[in-house]
Amino acid sequence: MEKLLALIFVYIFVENFVLMRFFGICPFLGVSRKMETAVGMSMAVIFVMTISTLVTWLLYTYLLEPFNLLYLQIVAFILVIASLVQLVETVLRKISPTLYQGLGIYLPLITTNCAVLAVALLAVQEEYSLLESLVFAISAAVGFSLALIIMAGIRERLELANVPKAFQGTAITLITAGILSLAFMGFKGMLSI
Amino acid sequence: MNNMLYAVAVLGGTGIVFGVLLALASKYFAIESDPRVETIREILPGANCGACGYAGCTNYAEAVVEGKAPLNACIPGGSQCAREIAAVMGQSVEEVAPLAAVVFCIGDREKAAERFIYHGIEDCAEAEKYCGGAKACPYGCLGLGNCVRACPFEAISMGAHGLPLVDLDKCNGCGLCREACPRKIIQILPKSEAGHLVLCNSHDRGKSVSRACTVGCTACRICVKACPREAIAIENNLAVIDLERCDDCGECAKACPQGTIHPRRRVAEQSRARVG
Numbered sequence: 372m373e374k375l376l377a378l379i380f381v382y383i384f385v386e387n388f389v390l391m392r393f394f395g396i397c398p399f400l401g402v403s404r405k406m407e408t409a410v411g412m413s414m415a416v417i418f419v420m421t422i423s424t425l426v427t428w429l430l431y432t433y434l435l436e437p438f439n440l441l442y443l444q445i446v447a448f449i450l451v452i453a454s455l456v457q458l459v460e461t462v463l464r465k466i467s468p469t470l471y472q473g474l475g476i477y478l479p480l481i482t483t484n485c486a487v488l489a490v491a492l493l494a495v496q497e498e499y500s501l502l503e504s505l506v507f508a509i510s511a512a513v514g515f516s517l518a519l520i521i522m523a524g525i526r527e528r529l530e531l532a533n534v535p536k537a538f539q540g541t542a543i544t545l546i547t548a549g550i551l552s553l554a555f556m557g558f559k560g561m562l563s564i
Numbered sequence: 565m566n567n568m569l570y571a572v573a574v575l576g577g578t579g580i581v582f583g584v585l586l587a588l589a590s591k592y593f594a595i596e597s598d599p600r601v602e603t604i605r606e607i608l609p610g611a612n613c614g615a616c617g618y619a620g621c622t623n624y625a626e627a628v629v630e631g632k633a634p635l636n637a638c639i640p641g642g643s644q645c646a647r648e649i650a651a652v653m654g655q656s657v658e659e660v661a662p663l664a665a666v667v668f669c670i671g672d673r674e675k676a677a678e679r680f681i682y683h684g685i686e687d688c689a690e691a692e693k694y695c696g697g698a699k700a701c702p703y704g705c706l707g708l709g710n711c712v713r714a715c716p717f718e719a720i721s722m723g724a725h726g727l728p729l730v731d732l733d734k735c736n737g738c739g740l741c742r743e744a745c746p747r748k749i750i751q752i753l754p755k756s757e758a759g760h761l762v763l764c765n766s767h768d769r770g771k772s773v774s775r776a777c778t779v780g781c782t783a784c785r786i787c788v789k790a791c792p793r794e795a796i797a798i799e800n801n802l803a804v805i806d807l808e809r810c811d812d813c814g815e816c817a818k819a820c821p822q823g824t825i826h827p828r829r830r831v832a833e834q835s836r837a838r839v840g
Contacts (some may be wrong), residue, residue: 434574434578438570438571438574439567440570440571443574447578450578450579450582451578454583454586455582458586458589462589464593465595531685531690
């Protein structure tokens with residue numbers, strides 16, 4: 372139990388996937404323009420990360436490891452994540468159009484998100500149990516969402532700020548992201564696993 | 565050797581399992597979509613301006629096919645678009661009159677007084693929040709270009725003296741500028757160059773209007789008396805011309821002591837010349 376709580380804290384704050392490990396920078400910069408899209412993307416990431424980690428963990432433990440096929444890890448994981456997202460999308464569209472509409476374009480987009488693959492790879496590399504892997508995946512996704520939503524909030528305000536011409540657009544976004552990352556360094560060393 | 569076989573078997577097996585799952589899912593969870601939605605979406609201009617009241621062209625197309633939306637709701641597409649949609653749907657449709665935006669303020673920086681120099685954010689809504697904007701007239705155009713930024717068709721540009729100019733060739737009356745203007749100075753009228761308009765938005769009393777602006781309507785009633793067809797009425801301290809009754813005789817424009825009334829033809833010519 373203690374380890375699970377530690378996992379949650381560490382992967383939301385101390386080892387935040389975006390701000391400390393620099394995974395998933397593309398969606399972090401791409402969809403953080405508006406709060407609405409940031410929330411949509413966050414929900415989709417939480418959803419996909421949890422499901423894909425569950426399946427990749429099973430695949431790793433019951434197929435790859437017994438057959439000594441660890442070198443196939445990345446290929447197999449990508450295969451699983453891509454088809455899984457596709458499958459979930461098809462099913463979701465039929466049984467829950469509201470959720471499908473809510474997640475929208477972000478669901479297929481995050482198939483190729485490195486953060487999703489990283490969670491799957493790290494879960495087996497750190498030799499987490501199935502439950503630990505799931506908690507790890509959810510916390511990493513929540514950490515990603517936290518970073519994305521904070522960023523969206525800042526950027527909505529930046530829209531109305533008087534930014535010097537040379538810093539307008541991507542420049543000020545990257546500077547903001549850097550400062551945000553520095554702020555998260557404050558958590559460094561508080562807890563480790 | 566065995567190792568290689570395992571690799572092929574595991575990866576191939578996983579691939580086949582997921583392939584079959586995907587195939588089954590697409591069969592059992594298939595959604596029937598109407599091919600007409602796609603056809604109508606291609607007819608529509610694709611600007612996603614939202615003038616029809618739906619979020620985008622695709623949403624509108626879906627609503628049309630479901631019979632929820634009128635066939636002629638697409639304002640940018642005009643009657644041409646409505647006819648094509650009607651042909652797809654097998655229905656007939658009445659003509660849509662083309663519309664255009666008109667800016668009801670001619671008090672530019674030279675003609676209208678300013679109370680202070682505004683150095684804030686270039687945004688009309690923000691300026692309005694700051695002591696009601698720099699203009700002495702609380703109804704006049706703030707000239708910071710929210711309408712210019714709102715227009716998806718680049719039909720509005722900011723003129724030299726801080727008033728927006730509407731390019732009538734590009735404007736299709738979608739009304740996004742009207743929504744963007746915090747003072748609701750822009751109105752959407754039928755796209756025609758006939759008739760005269762009182763180009764003022766001020767509901768203040770005559771005295772405050774003439775203090776704030778040299779071309780504002782003071783509701784002096786001279787035009788009401790001058791009009792031979794009784795097309796002009798004073799509503800809430802502002803003269804309003806009924807375009808259906810106006811026969812473009814121009815008596816009101818001649819009589820107006822402030823020079824607030826202009827023929828639409830001249831407005832169009834001026835904006836054409838300046839946008840040029």
